[in-house]
Amino acid sequence: MLVQPDHGALSIRRQCELLSLTRSMRYYLPVEVSAEDRALMKEIDRLFTKWPFFGSRKILLELRAAGHAVNRKRVQRLMQVMGLQALVPGPHTSTPHPDHPIYPYLLGKVDVVRPNQAWAADIT
Numbered sequence: 001m002l003v004q005p006d007h008g009a010l011s012i013r014r015q016c017e018l019l020s021l022t023r024s025m026r027y028y029l030p031v032e033v034s035a036e037d038r039a040l041m042k043e044i045d046r047l048f049t050k051w052p053f054f055g056s057r058k059i060l061l062e063l064r065a066a067g068h069a070v071n072r073k074r075v076q077r078l079m080q081v082m083g084l085q086a087l088v089p090g091p092h093t094s095t096p097h098p099d100h101p102i103y104p105y106l107l108g109k110v111d112v113v114r115p116n117q118a119w120a121a122d123i124t
Helices: 012-018 035-050 056-065 072-082
Strands: none
Touching: 035 056, 035 072, 056 072
């Protein structure tokens, strides 16, 4: 362990400061994953491999259909621990509508180097 409680010159507090650790991390013991969670994670992995576009809602429905008593928050947490995220396209917020006109940017080649050289108006 990096922090030595019986160190003669440095206190535990100073050792934690030097390592950029909080003192509570010194005493933290990680919790082992339960056998039930491991079985669920294995099943989630199997389902996600079969249908990589399923999110937590669809995975939840498949798990419940298979007889597992789980809720969505647990499925979300386990998917987050496993690093799984549905492969779906995101929102198309930057795609312009084809009927909307595209106006040219008229100051594209002009270097604005002094005050009052370029003006703009917004009527919204």
